[in-house]
Amino acid sequence: MTSQNLYLYTVTALVVLTSVFILRRKQDAKGQQPATKPHPLASVPPEKLPEYIRSLLAELPGCIILQSDVEAFQQAVESSWAQQNREIVPACIVRPGDAQKLGIAVTILKREYDSRSQAGAPIEGFFAIRSGGVNPGLGASTVQDGVVIDLSKFCEVTPAVDGSTVTVGAGAKWIDVYKRLDEEGLVVIGGRNSPVGVGGLTLQGGISFYSPRFGFVCSNVVSYEVVLANGSVVTASASVHPELWQVLKGGSSNFGIVTRFTLRSLPSAPLWAAQIIAPASFQHAKAIKVYHDYLEHASSNQPGAFDENAAGPILSFVYVQRIGLKLISINLAYTKAPEDKEWPLHWKDTGFPSLWSFSRRSAVESHTTAVERFGRTAPAGTRFTMGTTTIRNNAETMRAAYAIFCQTTTELRHVKGLIFPFVFQTILPGWANKGYPNVLGLEGCTEPLIIINCAVTWTETKDDVLVRSAVRHLLEQIDTAAVARQSDHPYRFMNYCTEWQRPYEGCGEKNVKLMQKASQEYDPDGLFQNGCTGGFKLDFSSR
Template structure:
């Protein structure tokens, strides 16, 4: 028994690291494990933009052959090993929005030149493998090309780290290079909260532009629906501030539209009075997974206003269930995270909502929920053991149907058998709720969820961590196969949904199409208005593009 508990304790640490790093965080610290393979490879051919950028932005441009240590530090800020494998020709690290605009203006000139050459040679953009530039806020995506440009220019927003609370304490202005811990370190002592990330080093920019699910989403909606204004550098190099009254279409398009319109340099977000919250993990053995999924299903029904005449507990954040197979220990473990966004009446006991849930009856070998500050809650997610390793994920969406949830688990279990041959691999299945009543709160967004359904949804996410680059293609194919099989099961039951949470998507997925035709048309119209030449569609690699002929996040033309 002692040996088993010791193994379980190790597994617990692994689960925390794998799941929370994979789904809710980015690397930041230079103390992360150093990268050797990619960073020590020969630098790419000097980019034609490097000299122009250096002349216009002195001391802001890093080159591998000249600025080795700083260059490697920037590359090591990526979460995944695949992203760290990508060597940029130059890294620009602007300190102001004006410097971002200068870089974009220079890049746009090169983009226009290339477009002219392609027209003269009767070549389409998709026929060239040239990569012009990428933009990185936090760098959490494991997709290698989501925020990196092999042989091209990386605009690294690391130094845009402003956190300024308005005098009326109703908004906070946040630089696009911030992580959420930067924000909460300012807000917590002031007794303020924000609809932000659930782990301390998740980047503000990608999280917010993709939607952003928070502990406070049941009360206030998604992160994107709580942004008063965006400061945006457009393809022309012009800097605009998009609000509900100034550039309103751009303001709305940025609420889920990702990086299709320009580079956001700062966000002004709603903030609110905030008390300490109750949060933490429950760790249970894998054989409790059916009970855990039943508890998740039932808890979602209890917060569904359509089932409860609008009388729901908005302080109960969505429960998040992670089911993980730790290959090296041959163990299946459940990491269940629960949050209640105000202290319970009896601080040493669970809040009544969670006391009455099935989670309180799980057989568990450890738990951490307690009353703590928001910054303490997100710091619990910190675990650096898997930063820099190879990672992959994918996602789909189902309705809150217990039979479908159990079928998803069966699909996952079946697939794990085929992957056990790999070394250093961890398999993760995560389910968490997203209710239409939540996404309808705050400002209008582009996700189209509450327009398409009035029943609760479950976001199903997969994540894998493994050791060898030789397994990259295999893991990718297995991930896609699992997602497609889950979709087939859900569609057969009539419990599937087209929405895909953008921040959890793999490169082959098309989340913008799940927003609905009307929203997709609006996004395309806004992109055409603010970026008529398609710089961010064709010149900027990464993200999920809008134009049919633009490139996807893997750099290949979309059909």
């Protein structure tokens, strides 16, 4: 590369990074503004509210937020991360402080569900469960004119005396968990994204920096506190309700409301993390090859090829509409920091260091700092969507996927404020089944899998349908390309799925039957299948 081109790309990098920073700041500011409008129910006196909401008010004083409580209601609605979910306005929000009060709320909702069932009318979801509220799927954790069960008061972080486990409330944010555990010198196998809630990530799977050592986040849950459809509170573990314990490892909210998780923990230690930023214009082909070759080698069973301290590499292509350019961002982590703070030998021996870049940083830092820097997401209050698919480690399919991404961003180049990350992450067979058994359907995983996901933000409401349909079409095109190359795979990483996707179809018949059986045992009338909106439901041929 000539010095003139080097200068050009360096200046371009600074422009890109500055533009992204400015855009993020503007979006953050926008996210702080009121996002909802008063709803007609705000003027309805309590005696005119639906009977089940009046029952909630009577039996749970101090736990119900009505629309007439304008400021508190506004703040509660804005707990949803994506702007489009802030525009879905519930009738009320239930914020219980303990499992017994939540059990009362569930009993009232079950009574309403039974009444509707007996009336013979079709039942549409009339309540939702919110942990962190970050998933941008429409109605993922909120419901129009219904009841939102807000778990934000379940936020305690309590280490066991011997430090082997930590009990964490389902409404806690991962960053708060890590900060609290810093005081104890501990860390848990948990999420990498600071504002994400514990509940949704842990129930749907979850990948950690420590997954190569311990497996999925869900496979490191020792026990659960669960409120069932009849309002009772039970503990599920390997020895008590073991069938419920297993299906909660990937089965989401299909069986009850989890209020607390007891998670496996370990002594905290600094980790090494690096980020490489490069221009996509002439580095995308090399980046894809390096990524493909790394996965191929790491799953080759050659001595030393798989290193349980090496977190799965993340390769992102990011299109920034404001300047019409694509960037490459590569994130690497190693959980056993080298004493000299230089690149670990594992990563030195890959092709990643050879990529030309205009920004490259590495540091030895605490787990908390790494999550704060490494795991940022779209700012709160932005228009936001995502979606995912899975392919096998096939270089031709990866190149085809990148070409589809480029075509999609060309079609969306006039969408104001568009930031379109297109991300490759990995599941290696060396860790796919570590930890306690789960129902994700990867029991026979013998080859590396690539999770492809999009996490797209934009500015204007008028572009909602266009962007969302473009993301869906992109993923469908990638699936078609993968099938043509025999590199498709049915697994879908549920944490990145959006509302139209069906992740349980990739869990395998045996696991689906386990989940269906547990649902019929613990929720025989289908309260969480039919009365609860959001999340992903099991497919029953008859109910």
